[in-house]
Amino acid sequence: MHSRRILVALATLLLASPRVGAGLPTADPPEMPVAHSLAAFRQALQSGGPGKDGIPSIDSPRFQSAVAAEDVLEDNDKVIGLYADGEARAYPQRILVWHEIVNDEVGGKAISVTYCPLTGTALGFERGDTQLGVSGKLVNSNLVMYDHATDSEWPQILGVAIDGPLAGHGLEEFRVFWTTWGAWKARHPDTRVLTEQTGYVRNYQRDPYGSYNPRGGYYLPQSSRLFPVMAGSDRFPPKTEIFGFRTEEGAAAITRDALREETVVEMPLGDSHYTVVHDAGLDTGWVFHNPRRAEVSIDGLRFGPEGVTGAGLEEFERVNAFEAMWFAWTAFYPDTRVYTGEGMP
Amino acid sequence: MKAIAMMVAMLVKDPRMLALIVLVTLVYGGLYLWLNGDISGGGTGGWQAAFPAWERAFEARGPFQFEPVGLIQVGTLVWTFSPLNTLLALMMGGLLGLAVAAGLKVWKAPRQCGLSASGAGTLAGIPALLAGGACCAPLVLIWLGLPIAGTVASISPLLVPLALVILLVVLWRLAKSLTSSTS
Missing domain, CATH: 2.102.10 (Rieske Iron-sulfur Protein)
Known part of the structure; x- marks a missing residue:
């Protein structure tokens, strides 16, 4: 009877959130809402064009000083900023538009900085012992990531796996900032900045979808979306x-x-x-x-x-x-x- | 196949036809590489070339789309150079060039049966162009503001093979009508 109680207690502990799913820190149940059923999300999956890892994540990021980055960034260029354990990092949007995920390590913690150009969203996730990659699929135009440990599929905005062994689990998030280079370096003068030495050859001077500085192409508020969505609203222009x-x-x-x-x-x-x-x-x-x-x-x-x-x-x-x-x-x-x-x- | 080989040999012997084939190959190849994003703007002037990623030459980014191995910049133009994408672009362009040249030859010949094949040859290049545009940067769809990228992306794996098959069928038909009109 006593050992049974211990087993029950252990099972309860294992099921309590957050827990680690094959090296990936997750929460079950997730700490965010899931408005559609997982089956509906799976049905709404679309091919984005490139195959799995066709948009390659940056797995060995290199950084330079803010002073060196001045040669390649203008004050109004968009960056995704991260500050943790006294370290500040900036990930230029014009590099991330080609890679969407950076598997990085900050203050000894393994993290992924993710960016979806089609939905204009930047989110940070803890990744534990594994890495996140780009599945090549989209849902509601949003990047669907996969984890190397279980191959589960995670829409970035949802932060919850919709398919695979971790379906229904939520990722552990942390705050990243969608801001400009000028604003970020003013707040964090000692920031390090992701370089173009990504291990891949891309035209980092050009954004294939448009421009944020000045705003143009796909990023204009009134421009049309490219892929179907599960629910629509005309309350604001689509890219507002x-x-x-x-x-x-x-x-x-x-x-x-x-x-x-x-x-x-x-x-x-x-x-x-x-x-x-x-x-x-x-x-x-x-x-x-x-x-x-x-x-x-x-x-x-x-x-x-x-x-x-x-x-x-x-x-x-x-x-x-x-x-x-x-x-x-x-x-x-x-x-x-x-x-x-x-x-x- | 023998008829096509004979037609090709005949066409390349004619300097004007050879020039036409080379011109179509280069224009179509450039257009294909521009639509698939390998050639684009953003250059900062001057010229430079670096090839730091030869090990990625055979890595696929999507259907019939491969990783660049180097970057060539001339003025404002930037070419992220992939040997396999370039080979594919030139191959498609070459087949289209042959179809256009053969179509012209047949059109000039007394019989009219090659006219429709010539038009079909020109149209045959379109699926491959769509394939290039559909893969990584749906540029054309952004310009047109069409929310159909999902549809194009889902059929993109078929577009290059489709274009190849159409071009080969057109060339075979043109070769047959050309050999019969000249015999």
Whole structure:
């Protein structure tokens, strides 16, 4: 009887989240909403054109100093920034557009920085002992990754495996920043920057889809999407950039203009409450779980390398968030709450 | 096959036909490489060439699409050079050049039966061009704003073989009508 109890306790411990799925840190159940069934996601999978690893991930990234990067980056060029354990890194968008995934290591932790050009989304994931790769498939135009350990398939925005041995599990995320080179180096002057020495030959001066500096081609807000979606909404032009976050209780999006103008946005979601703070330096947001609805004023906040501090925010749990094109966000989260600046959503 | 070989031998003996074949090969080959993204803009002026990745020459990026091994920049043009993509582009261009030259020869001949085959030969190059465009950067679809990249991507593995088969059938038909009109 006693040994049976120990076995039950062990089984409970093994099933508790987070846990490691074949070397990959995952959570079961996932910590984010899954609006469609996994079967529906699998049915909506599309070939993106290139085959598996046809868009090759960068597995041995090389970095240069911010001073050296000045020769190849303009202030308004988009970068994906990462800060962890006192180390800052910038991954230029014009390199990631050709690779979509960088399997990197920061502060002794194995991570993947991922970017999907077709949905304008950058997310960071912990990868444990394995690596993430580009499957060549898309769902809602979004990059579908696979892990080398189990070959499970993970749409990037969803962060949950839709196929393979880890189907239904969620990846462990960490925050990365979709910002500009000028803003990132101002916040992190000692940042290291990914170089073009990727091990592959690509024309890194050219983005095959368009341009962010200045904005053009596929990235224009009113331009059409290329692939079908599971759910559509005409509320905003398809490529309008929104700032979104999701929890087990649902998803919420804020228009960039509303966030910039109001600087602090209160968002109820499910039975809970969240405070979103605008970071003018990086032109992005920070999301905090604020269940007691404590008042937060932008005047009491300080923005530095470690993030946003002050006004008691240290006591709140930080929630991951990221920018995305509207058509993709609403395709994954058709029931999303949306805040456009007219008051409480 | 023998008829095609005889036709090719006859065409390349004619300097004007040979020039036409070379011209079509180069124009089509360049267009194919531009549509599949190997040749593009973004160069910063001047010229440079580096070939750091010969070991990737046979690595596939997608159906009939291979990894570049080097980068050649001339002015604003950048060519990420893949030997196999280039070979494929020139092969398709060469077959199309032969079809156009043979079609012209048949058209000039007394019998009219080659006219439709000549047109078909020219059209035969289109699937391969689509294949190039469908693979890595759906440039044309972005310009046109068409949400059909999924459809094009799903049929892209068939486009190059389809173009090859059409071109060979057209060449065979042209070779037959050419040999019968000259005999």
